[in-house]
Amino acid sequence: MLEVRALDAGYNNKAVVNDVDIQVDDGEIVAIIGSNGAGKSTLLRSVCGLLPVLDGDVIYEGGSIANRPVYQISRAGIAFVPAERHLFPGMTVDENLTLGAYPKRPDSDRRALIFELFPRLGERKRQAAGTMSGGEQQMLAVARALMAIPKLLILDEPTTGIAPSLAVNTYQSIATLRDHGIAVLVAEQQVPLVLSIADRGYVLENGSIQLEGSAAELRDNPMVQKAYLGVA
Amino acid sequence: MVPYVAVAITAVILSLVPLWIGDSRTLTGVAVSGLLFACYATAFNLIFGSTDQLFLAVGALAGVGAYTSAITSDRLSLPLPLTIILGMIVAMIISGLFSWIAVRRSLGIIFTGIVTLTFSLAFDNLLLGQRSLTGGETGMVIDAGKGAFFRGQIPPYYVFLTLLIGFLLAYVAIHRSRMGWAFRALRDDQLSAELSGVNVAKYRIYAGAIGGAMLGLSGALWAHVEGFISPATFTFVHVDVQVLVMLVFGGIGTLLGPVVGSAFFTYLGEVLASFSQLRLIVEGVLLIVLFLALPQGVVGAIVIGITRLRERRKGLP
Amino acid sequence: MTAAILDGLVLGLQFGLLGVGLTIVYGMGGVLNLAYGAMAVASAIVVSVAMRSGLPAVPAVALGILTGAALSLLLNVTIMRPVYRRRGDQRVLLSILLTIGVAFIINGYLVWKLPIEALSLSIGGDAISILGVPMRVGSLLASAITILAGVGLILFFRRTTAGKAVRSVIQDEVGARLCGINPASVRMLIFTLSGAIAGLVAVTRSMTSPVPVSEGFSLTILALLVTVVGGLGSVKGAMLAGLILGVVNALSSFYIGSYITTIVLLVAAALTILLRPSGLFGEYT
Structure with missing residues (x-):
């Protein structure tokens, strides 16, 4: 459903990401792993329209979405949860969720599903997003993205700044999205965690893809083990 | 050396202007007021252009200088030079105080802009209200300057030309000193300027105080050369809006931007004087077109153009 | 004293709504529209001219408010476009300079074509006693309209999806875009609304005192003060600030009188800005 072809992307016309090809199929969970500063965020941001695509193309459901405005990409069914979350701090949980569904009316089944996935949010519907803890805000960011009933959910470091136990929960929730037919593309530094739920993965370093394969292949790869899994 | 040469050339060109306009009293008046605005714009450039402090009290600070000097000389009969210095100092203190407040409260x-604007408006009201001291709306005639050498012996045009050249030289000197280095550092990136040990607060206050002194001095001199001042001479609409427009047109943060801007708008005002009803509309249209076409100002655009040309020359074998 | 406070509230309501129209535009796009007062005056003059040529009051007022909305929309789709390509202080500064130009054009045109025109809607009827103070029908009608408009705006921002979309762009533009909201169309909506508010305030103001062609600049300054005291971008803040400044204005003219009133008002505004740079309601809308 999503195909990134020979993509160059970066800031101020300087490419941080070079010649990257990745692919996400329907209902798949795909991980992008790599160290800090490898270009993971740049890659995801350019796919979502937050950064320009300098060269190459991004194909989504058969059409190019490269350099389209963010809101159009969002309405086409790609929901992005950036590492900084970008919630609406002065609005309640409920209002944040309502806006997630924009421009459609919020779907009540979807809302029920979200409160099932994240019961904490159900307890705090009237609380202002800005006053919640980091973990709760992260849940809300994912929940808000899901309200759009996306076909593809893109997550950038969803475990940044939250407790390890919560991180495990987050990934368990993400894994269940497969059952709802949502494809997931996730960038993560916590490699063991993400490979435990992903179908396939790419290793991104210095702005280009070094390695790709199924999650199992990556887990067994000696280079991955050495660099990211702490296996000597 | 380049900046000093630029100032010298400006001085020569401007000193020839009286030959061009001849004996016309009206035109001479227009030219003198153009120079006064160039002085204002240079002072404002030091405050806003060099340190990003948007002082919307240019007219008011000049008014502080003018009224302080006029009242102390005419009503208290203090010696004229002393009152001019007094006007300058009061304006300097108030302006420095603005900077101090802006820095202390880290106002953007x-x-x-708005705090200084409230001062402008309040000052205007004070002038209008304190009739017994200021003459209110009708203004006050100032006698003290009558015998002074700069009123009788030198044509007013050259008084203000000297003042302008003095300001420009001061501007260059300041920018070549440690203060100028600090200005550049804090304009590029305030945080890293602070980290590398530039005392941002101190230099901002210096810029505010020096600019204020320039404004006070211009205002005080104007009061005595003209022999008449009224609140309308120093209002926000008549001075600040004009000065801002002139500076941005000429080029914020450039040495000659204030001169080019005030020359252009003074000339334009004169050309449009015969269509006085259309004047505002034409100025408005020009403002929009010019700001969209030349966001760095005329002098800024020329500087960029020259730099590009040089780079291209260097690039050739 | 009661009379002064009531007068202050009547005035303050108008100040507040005037500020709201300016503050939403700032909150939205980080730009200041200094042609705001000129637009209000243009609306008032349209009403005045329309009524003189025989149009009944209500359609004339509607036409005036439409004029404000249309002018503001026009501003947004023309000269504001390059402004949005800038960031931060550069953006504010360019918006200030360009809208000064627009204010010159509107003012210049009005002064040229209709130098002595002024809108003065006199509402007949006997004074009504409120808390023992006889209030003119015009003041009461103006206040009622202003309160209705204020409540309507708050409901719009709180209850409707479009209103929530507006607030979302104010709070986090990137987040809003990620939710599928197009900031450009939200800005268009807000500019139109702002112009309509300017027109409405000009009309209600003319029920208590005439609005002449030359009023534009002082309306802009007043709106700016209210906006800043209330906290840039805060609707609630602007309304409260308007009320406070209105009451301060009326009380000081009652007790001290003369030119000092304006100075008291200005000092009050400056002090609020210095003590609370984020305004009375600094944080979120």
Whole structure:
């Protein structure tokens, strides 16, 4: 459903990401792993329209979405949860969720599903997003993205700044999205965690893809083990 | 050396202007007021252009200088030079105080602008209200300057030309000193300027105080050369809006931007004087077109153009 | 004293709504529209001219408010476009300079074509006693309209999806875009609304005192003060600030009188800005 072809992307016309090809199929969970500063965020941001695509193309459901405005990409069914979350701090949980569904009316089944996935949010519907803890805000960011009933959910470091136990929960929730037919593309530094739920993965370093394969292949790869899994 | 040469050339060109306009009293008046605005714009450039403090009290600070000097000389009969210095100092203190407040409360561009704007408006009201001291709306005639050498012996045009050249030289000197280095550092990136040990607060206050002194001095001199001042001479609409427009047109943060801007708008005002009803509309259209076409100002655009040309020359074998 | 406070509230309501129209535009796009007062005056003059040529009051007022909305929309789709390509202080500064130009054009045109025109809607009827103070029908009608408009705006921002979309762009533009909201169309909506508010305030103001062609600049300054005291971008803040400044204005003219009133008002505004740079309601809308 999503195909990134020979993509160059970066800031101020300087490419941080070079010649990257990745692919996400329907209902798949795909991980992008790599160290800090490898270009993971740049890659995801350019796919979502937050950064320009300098060269190459991004194909989504058969059409190019490269350099389209963010809101159009969002309405086409790609929901992005950036590492900084970008919630609406002065609005309640409920209002944040309502806006997630924009421009459609919020779907009540979807809302029920979200409160099932994240019961904490159900307890705090009237609380202002800005006053919640980091973990709760992260849940809300994912929940808000899901309200759009996306076909593809893109997550950038969803475990940044939250407790390890919560991180495990987050990934368990993400894994269940497969059952709802949502494809997931996730960038993560916590490699063991993400490979435990992903179908396939790419290793991104210095702005280009070094390695790709199924999650199992990556887990067994000696280079991955050495660099990211702490296996000597 | 380049900046000093530029100032010298400006001085020569401007000193020839009286030959061109001849004996016309009206035109001479227009030219003198153009120079006064160039002085204002240079002072404002030091405050806003060099340190990003949007002082919307240019007219008011000049008014502080003018009224302080006029009242102390005419009503208290203090010696004229002393009153001019007094006017300059009072304006300097008030302006420095603005900077101090802006720095202490870390006010951004808009807030600095609005706090100083409230001062402008309050000052205007004070002048209008304190009739017995200021003559209110009708203004006051100032006698103290009558015998002074700069009123009788030198044509007013050259008084203000000297003042302008003095300001420009001061501007260059300041920018070549440690203060100028600090200005550049804090304009590029305030945080890293602070980290590398530039005392941002101190230099901002210096810029505010020096600019204020320039404004006070211009206002005080104007009061005595003209022999008449009224609140309308120093209002926000008549001075600040004009000075801002002139500076941005000429080029914020450039040495000659204020001169080019005030020359252009003074000339334009004169050309449009015969269509006085259309004047505002034409100025408005020009403002929009010019700001969209030349966001760095005329002098800024020329500087960029020259730099590009040089780079291209260097690039050739 | 009661009379002064009531007068202050009547005035303050108008100040507040005037500020709201300016503050939403700032909150939205980080730009200041200094042609705001000129637009209000243009609306008032349209009403005045329309009524003189025989149009009944209500359609004339509607036409005036439409004029404000249309002018503001026009501003947004023309000269504001390059402004949005800038960031931060550069953006504010360019918006200030360009809208000064627009204010010159509107003012210049009005002064040229209709130098002595002024809108003065006199509402007949006997004074009504409120808390023992006889209030003119015009003041009461103006206040009622202003309160209705204020409540309507708050409901719009709180209850409707479009209103929530507006607030979302104010709070986090990137987040809003990620939710599928197009900031450009939200800005268009807000500019139109702002112009309509300017027109409405000009009309209600003319029920208590005439609005002449030359009023534009002082309306802009007043709106700016209210906006800043209330906290840039805060609707609630602007309304409260308007009320406070209105009451301060009326009380000081009652007790001290003369030119000092304006100075008291200005000092009050400056002090609020200095003590609370984020305004009365600094944080979120």
